[in-house]
Amino acid sequence: MLDFENILVLTQKELYDARRNRWFMLYAVAFTGLALGLAYMALSGAGNYGLAGFGRTSASLINLVLLIVPLMGLTLGALSLAGEREKGTLMYLMAQPISQAELLLGKFVGLSLALIAALGIGFGLTAFAIALNGGSAEIDTYLILMGFAVVLAVASLSLGFLISAAVQRGSTAIGLALFLWLLLVFFGDLGLMGTALVLQLDVQQLFLAALVNPLQLFKIAAISGIRSNLEVLGPAGVYAFRTYGSALLPLLLGLLLLWVIIPLLLATYLFKKRGVL
Amino acid sequence: MIEVAHLTKRFGRLRAVDDLSFNVEEGQAVAFWGANGAGKTTVIRCLLNLIPYEGDITVSGIDVRRNGKQVRQTVGFVPQELNFHDDLTIAETMTFYARLKKIETEHDFTPLLDRLDLSQHVAKPISDLSGGMKQRLALALALQADPPLLVLDEPTVNLDIRSRDTFIQLLLELKHAGKTMVFSSHRLEEVTALADRILLLEAGKLVVDSPPDQLEQQLGWESTLHLYLARTAIQPALDALQQHGLPVAMNGRGVRVQVAPGKKGQVLQMLCEAGVQVDDFTVE
Incomplete structure (x- = not known):
């Protein structure tokens, strides 16, 4: 039975720590700066100068989110348990009347809120700057993008927790997190293309293979939120749009949420099995 | 209060704890x-x-693994590190x-911090504390909820000699107040001062389970007793002790004698009966 009071105490501690976490601050500042920069440059790409509207900015932000948000979630998650394990604080924490699941959830909720706050600052300041310049059209696409970015951040964090529960040292956890990030970000598309060529996958199989990568889920969801069809993603995109239609977005959201829940459950199992060492 | 049955802990091929069984009564150290x-x-x-x-461990009848x-x-x-x-x-x-122990937020910890000499340091960050202060803080945290059982892992390992004595005194007070205590140490003087029972572990196995006063006997340890005597008393002392079959030799200002566990007092008694006055003695 989970004790929500314990989870709250641990969540508050995690939020307190996040304020002093240099990695976290670096990510928050970098994301905000780049988001503002992209909003500015999106319009200059169209031959004008100044800040673009929400629609064009959303399209520009997809690649930024795909690069930075998983990196934030994976590394912060990877350091969560492994960092405390290495410092020795995990041993003393777990000697208190709390369960492994409570500790894990408390830390997870705290870090999720911290990540959401960082993304909120980045998206919020960019939106504020766009609104100041008179842009208000297509704000709904911007909000959809922000919503999916939040889910992607939490899913990446969950994967980071899984790494953290499995290893002893913070440095190993960070190394594995960076490797997974590279795998998901850079080798996701290439791997998919290669697999499709070698195994001669049809469009349905290609689409299903894409759903294995949470970043692809985000990309498809974000693009389908911005455009009325998915032709930009090729035959697999067209297939997905024709097959699932308006159910595609809820389906992608559900699959992304599974990427939040399943790694977290596995992390809890591993943490219980491994103990504090 | 604590029942441990066939406890085994393996790290890979190494058996760090090997089929250990013991129990601890309420109020025991x-x-x-x-x-x-x-x-x-x-x-x-x-x-x-x-x-x-x-294996199985229960504390107050509660299964540790399940609950x-x-x-x-x-x-x-109180952890070692x-x-x-x-x-x-x-x-x-x-x-x-x-908060994690569900102690009411209005609870005043000043008396506890006073007792552990920490009151004047409450605003200091942990990073600024000395080893001794951290050790006292660890004890303060352990006593926060006034638990019936204290578990201490090498509780004086980070302390200098003076602080160690003070800390042991504190633990003795807690023992007399009725706390059940389980602690680990590699210092014999510490375990004999505090414990009602000593469990000697070697390579994860229980070798001896003994009260402190019978430990030497159980281990079959011989002590060397150095007796400091007046010059004129040395020969009568040698004679008296040899008469009782004890291995004795001259040693500068007196004699030294090999003594079986629990027999040191008898040596002094023998010399007393032989009319030899002992000025001083040390045990090795």
């Missing part, structure tokens, strides 16, 4: 004594369900752990 690597810390970690183990959280509610723990969150102050640390 029990020491795990042994060299580094004997398995003392591992047993303590198992008692708190911090690591998976084989570790419930058991830890009744335990105050004092790793608290460095950025918190003493006051913040006390509040954080008090």
Whole structure:
């Protein structure tokens, strides 16, 4: 039975720590700066100068989110348990009347809120700057993008927790997190293309293979939120749009949420099995 | 209060704790004594369900493996490595752990901090504390909820000699106040001063389970007694002790004699009966 009071105490501690976490601050500042920069440059790409509207900015932000948000979630998650394990604080924490699941959830909720706050600052300041310049059209696409970015951040964090529960040292956890990030970000598309060529996958199989990568889920969801069809993603995109239609977005959201829940459950199992060492 | 049956803990091929069974009665102070690597810390970690183990452990009838959280509610723990969150102050640390232990927020910890000489340091961050202060903070945290059972892992390892004596005195007071105590140490003087029972561990196995006063006997240890005597008393002392068949030799200002466990007093008694006055003595 989970004790929500314990989870709250641990969540508050995690939020307190996040304020002093240099990695976290670096990510928050970098994301905000780049988001503002992209909003500015999106319009200059169209031959004008100044800040673009929400629609064009959303399209520009997809690649930024795909690069930075998983990196934030994976590394912060990877350091969560492994960092405390290495410092020795995990041993003393777990000697208190709390369960492994409570500790894990408390830390997870705290870090999720911290990540959401960082993304909120980045998206919020960019939106504020766009609104100041008179842009208000297509704000709904911007909000959809922000919503999916939040889910992607939490899913990446969950994967980071899984790494953290499995290893002893913070440095190993960070190394594995960076490797997974590279795998998901850079080798996701290439791997998919290669697999499709070698195994001669049809469009349905290609689409299903894409759903294995949470970043692809985000990309498809974000693009389908911005455009009325998915032709930009090729035959697999067209297939997905024709097959699932308006159910595609809820389906992608559900699959992304599974990427939040399943790694977290596995992390809890591993943490219980491994103990504090 | 504590029942341990066939406790085994393996790290790969190594058996850090090997089929260990013992129990601890309420109000007893029990020491795990042994060299580094004997398995003392591992047993303590198992008692708190911090690591998976084989065998059975119950505390007050509660299965530690199944209800570790419930058991830890009744335990105050002092770890060997004092790793608290460095950025918190003493006051913040006390509040954080008090909340996890469900101690009411209005609770005043001043008497406890006064007793441990920490009151004037409450605003200091943990990173600024000395080893001794951290050790006292660990005890303060262990006593926060006034638990019936204290589990201490090498509680004086970070202390200098003077602080060690003070700390042992504090633990003795807690023992007299009725706390059940389980602690580990590699210092014999510490375990004999505090414990009602000593469990000697070697390579994870229980070698001896004995009260402190019978430990030497159980281990079959011989002591060397150095007796300091007046010059004229040396020969009568040699004669008297040799008459009783004791291995005795001259030693500078007196004699030295090999004594079986628990027989040191008898040597003094023999000399007294032979009319030899002993000025001083040391035990080796």
